[in-house]
Amino acid sequence: MHHSLVAEDFGVRLRPVQMKDAAFIVWLRNQDHVKGRVGDSASDIAGQNKWLETYFERRNDFYFVLETLDGTPLGTNALYEISGQNAEWGRYIVRPEVRAALSSAILIFDLAFEKLKIGELLARCVSTNTKMHSIVKKCGFSQTETRLANQIIGGQPVDMIHFVLKAVDWPKFRERLLPLAQYAKTHIQDWEQQLSKTGLLQPFETKSILSDSSLVMTGK
DSSP, rough: OOOOOOEEEEEEEEOOOGGGGHHHHHHHHHHTTTTSSSOOOOOSHHHHHHHHHHHHHHSOOEEEEEEEEEOEEEEEEEEEEEETTEEEEEEEHHHHHHHHHHHHHHHHIIIIIIIOSSSSSEEEEETTTHHHHHHHHHHOEEEEEEEEEEETTEEEEEEEEEEEEEEGHHHHHHHHHHHHHHHHHHHHHHHHHHHHHHHHHGGGSSSSSSSOOEEEOOOO
């Protein structure tokens, strides 16, 4: 859906996805650390443009691009399937060479609980992505169930682990995560300065330096 929600802190920004982001989204979802951990999606820019067109027509779906304060794209994040005080968190993908995953998570949860007044968030993770399971638990999520063959990835059914985070529990976990997010801010700024020195026209096409499969959350 078209929306105007923006969140900014820790050297990064969440802003509404735009049609111009199609190339970045395709590139991001085809990275090695992402494959096998997100649902099947458009594999080319034309297909992604069509997907975004249908997204803009939907209600209760807030899709974001994570970027540096200078506008370099770092990842995606989303809140969707919003019904009453319940919503789902997903499309959480961050390029692995910059430590912006935690910052992105804090910003999206603040939007969910403070701006949208969500009472409870659902998160779904591929059963084999144990690093992601650890991250969501550190953010305050509790595991609720496992659903067998719950999503199609790479044309094959996969099991999904479901987690829930309640608004009442978020503040105490947020407080614990803030020092780590502030520390990551320095790394983000240093990475951005290095990138600017390269003079690349398409900075999202740079090769990854680090790889961490934990930075992927599946979702519709």
